[in-house]
């Protein structure tokens with residue numbers, strides 16, 4: 001299994017790979033691959049629960065999916081997202097919530113979004129308590145309302161400088177990795193060069209230290225996938241075809257046949 005130390009040592013050497021996962025069945029498949037890290041993302045609110053954003057995802061739901069994934073992927077480095085409002089109030093509450101995730105899911109790290117004063121203090125408290133933290137900057141989905149929609153961040157100089165300085169702040173606070181979502185490739189490259197911790201890009205170009213994708217997006221299971229997603233499979237078509245074959249065979253009394261009966 002990966003460790004924080006091994007992941008840190010990969011910077012400038014070998015790209016880090018990460019995928020989201022929400023179920024034990026997919027986790028079992030991924031446990032037998034070379035994927036480095038699995039993220040139980042609060043994107044489960046959209047891709048798994050069918051909601052329009054991640055805002056309503058609860059700590060209990062993250063713990064549920066985190067523990068489900070841990071059962072399917074006992075050998076992988078797991079990161080569990082802290083959901084909206086589980087770390088924005090104060091650092092004490094953030095620490096308690098991160099501790100619950102670690103204790104009840106078997107995660108190796110937690111992830112949180114932004115670089116506000118409370119978030120930075122939360123990162124300090126969590127790392128001091130032995131909880132590894134992944135930061136998340138650029139487009140931060142839990143702030144979709146404040147950001148007025150799903151938009152690339154850091155396109156002009158002032159906003160690019162802001163994201164750069166946030167990246168340094170989360171590193172100084174103790175984050176061991178930072179996710180950069182939907183930022184120009186040039187900005188992600190500069191941040192990657194300036195930080196000593198690995199950057200993991202999603203819609204942030206090729207120069208980050210690693211990449212993450214939402215599994216439903218890359219498998220072709222989510223119709224609303226953003227532009228930066230590459231489809232590595234068309235499971236939507238395969239599921240529909242398998243269902244059509246099944247329906248046809250049941251109606252034609254071809255299934256179940258002798259081989260599938262007792």
Ligand code: KIV
Pocket residue numbers: 020039040041042043044081136179181202212214
């Ligand atoms: O929730 C999630 O899946 C994420 C990824 C988009 C990085 O945070």
